[in-house]
Amino acid sequence: MWLLLVLLQAAVPPAQLCEAPEQAEAVRVLSARLLGLATNPARDPDPSVYLALRLAGDHDLREEERYLGRLWDAFQHRYGRSLQAAGQLHTVHHAKGAVATKPNTSAEVEWPETGRLALYLLGLRATCPPLEHVHQRSLVTWLKYYLEEDWSGSRQHGHPLTSYYQYGLGVLALCVHRKRVREEVIRRLLVAEHHGKFGYSNSSAMDTEAVAALAFACLEREKLVGTGLAAELRAATRRVRKRMIEAQSEDGFFGNVYSTPWALQVFIATNACRTHSAYGRAMAALLENLDAFTTTATMAQALPALHGRSYLDISSMHCEEEPDTLTPIDLTLPLEAQGNMTVRLVVECPEPRCPQGWLYDQQVPAPAGASLLDVLRAATAQGDFTFETQETPQGPFLSRVLGLEAQQQKRSYWQLLTAPSTSLQMGVAEYRPHDGETLILRLTHW
Ligand code: B12
Structure with missing residues (x-):
């Protein structure tokens, strides 16, 4: 009897233990909406979206396959070309010794894309049936190379060239692919955690x-490190979880509504979703605020946790248990507001870059319900104001204001x-x- 119970428990995918209670239907609808957005060929494919579809409870297997094909095209095109250049650099680095040194000129190497590639590799690991390793090997090497670039950047500048977020994704993706990374590379992340360098x-x-x-x-679960380091990693994970619980707000969030799903993944990955009441409170807060997730990027980040899954589950997908029952929902909410509004727009650029400090301060009329982007366009039409945005998977990123580039x-x-x-x-x-409302655009350092 006892053995039967143990076997039954082992047969249940662990994810289901942490799934959002009751409101499963609302979560399913969010998955279906994300699928609806994913099927739009006008949008660039995003590995986080693929991951969210793969980690969901039910699926549209044909659409997922099609999306994977689009991702594959986009990434092979990108890395297929530059891999050769990096390959040459890589050889140079290895000839010099095991430690990658940062190339002298920016023309020599592209800025590392640790996070993007990490997410893509996580996606490639989440396919059903699993892809053959041979297809991923060169990309894994590429990611190791980016991580080394980031690591040597962090030695030089005190932070990775990209960010600790991308650096963390890089370590995570290599781990999910069961690829070892140098202890020093892991230690850099540990030290940053210990010294509160993530803000x-x-x-x-x-x-x-x-x-x-x-x-x-x-790293600890996959046993990719020795026992001493494993103990340090376990302690660090526990510390992070403790800090999250201490920082949980009155309304149940860890950080804000958008970081909460990431924090929940930590509880899921460490089997702490049942033992900590903070998990249930955060999940309830998230379920009450599902309408905050309006963009593909934010939906994609929220869904794995809402389905009780973490990115660590990617390495053990249950391919034979995937119900092919999800259908896309195309939901574009109409804007209800009518009439006009006036917004005060202020542009600040602190010294030393701008001795004059305030660069712009104007009232800008716009239709009620307009986005900040619409307000910026209205300010441009008014004269004396210019701005530029860059397309990112999160949406348009404000990159230049009044000729000043971030x-x-x-x-x-x-900063907005x-x-x-x-x-x-x-x-x-x-x-x-x-x-x-008064809106401020401020040139800031992070
Ligand atoms: C690092 C980071 C930043 C850095 C990015 C610089 C860099 N080179 O890394 C800086 C400090 C510049 C930044 C700025 C902002 N960020 Co930010 N950022 C992040 C973080 C922690 C990681 C992003 C990342 O590296 N992803 C991995 C890479 C591979 O994906 P990526 O999509 O290519 O990443 C690029 C874009 O996402 C872009 N980016 C970063 N933040 C934002 C925010 C928006 C709205 C857009 C369109 C793009 C964008 O920079 C990334 C690196 O190039 C995320 C956390 C998260 N959960 O996603 C928050 C996050 C994306 N940021 C957020 C916000 C709100 C902002 C700001 C609007 C804050 C503000 N009030 O000014 C600004 C953007 C303003 C603008 N000019 O348009 C929110 C977005 C929520 C939402 N509703 O979409 C997140 C989710 C944080 C959170 N929990 O609230 N951010």
Whole structure:
């Protein structure tokens, strides 16, 4: 009898233990909406979307396969070309010794894309049936190379060239592919965790903490490190979880609504979803706020946790148990607001870059319900204002204002705030200001 119980428990995929209770239907609808957005060929394929579809409870297997094909095309095109250049550099590095040194000129090598490639590799690991390793081998090597670049950047500048978030994703993806990484590379993440280096600007570091903790949990689970380091990783994961619980807000979130799903994945991956009441409270808060997830990127990040899954589950997909029952929903909500509004738009650029400080301060009329992006366009039409955005998987990213460009390599960005000084939790295309609101665009360092 006892043996039968143990066997039965082992047969249940662990994910189901952490699944969102009761509101399963609302979660299913969110999955179907994401599928609806994914089937739109006008949108660039995003590995996070594929991961969310693969980690869901039910599936549209044909659409998932089609999406994988689009991802494959996009990434092979990108890495197929530059892999040769990196291959040459790689050989040079290895000839010099095992340690990758940062090339002298930016023309020599592209900026590492640790996070993007990591997500793609996580996606490739989540296919059913599993892909043959031979298809992924060169990409895994490519990712190892990016991670080394990031690591040597972190030795030089005190932080990875990309960010600790991407660095954490890189370690996680290599771990899910059961590829060993050098202890020093892992230690860099451990030290950053220990010294609270994950924050950017004055925002929450929760997303990054969670990604790092998932990487730690994976390394320990997959037994890719020695016992001493494994114990340190276990302790670090526990510390992160403890900090999350301490930081949980009154309304149940870890960080904000968008970082909460990442934090939940840590509880799921460490089998702590049943033992910590904080998990249930955060899940309930998330379920009450599902309408905050309006973009493909935010939906894709929320869904795995809502289905009780973490990115660690990718290495043990239950291919034979996948119900092919999901159908896409195309839901574009109509805008209800009517009339006009006026928003005050302020542009700030602190010294030393701008001795004059305030660069712009104008009232901008726009239709009620317009997005911040629409307000910026209206300001441009009014004259004396210019801006540029860059397309990213999260949506349009404000990159240049009044001719001043935020520089990725100098870690500057245009921060979006509402007066007096609340940082917005959404991008320009998503945020909808209200009449009389003052919006600030501030050139900041992170
Ligand atoms: C690191 C980071 C940043 C860095 C990115 C710089 C860099 N080179 O890494 C900086 C500090 C610049 C940044 C800025 C902002 N961020 Co940010 N950021 C992140 C974080 C922690 C990781 C992103 C990442 O590296 N992803 C991995 C790579 C592989 O994916 P990627 O899509 O290619 O990443 C690029 C874009 O996402 C872009 N980016 C980063 N943040 C944002 C936010 C928006 C709205 C857009 C369109 C693009 C964008 O920069 C990334 C690196 O190039 C995420 C956390 C998360 N859960 O996703 C938050 C996150 C994406 N950011 C968020 C927000 C709100 C912002 C800001 C709007 C904050 C503000 N009030 O100014 C600004 C963007 C303003 C603008 N100019 O348009 C939210 C978005 C929520 C939403 N509703 O979509 C997230 C989810 C954090 C959170 N939990 O609230 N961010």
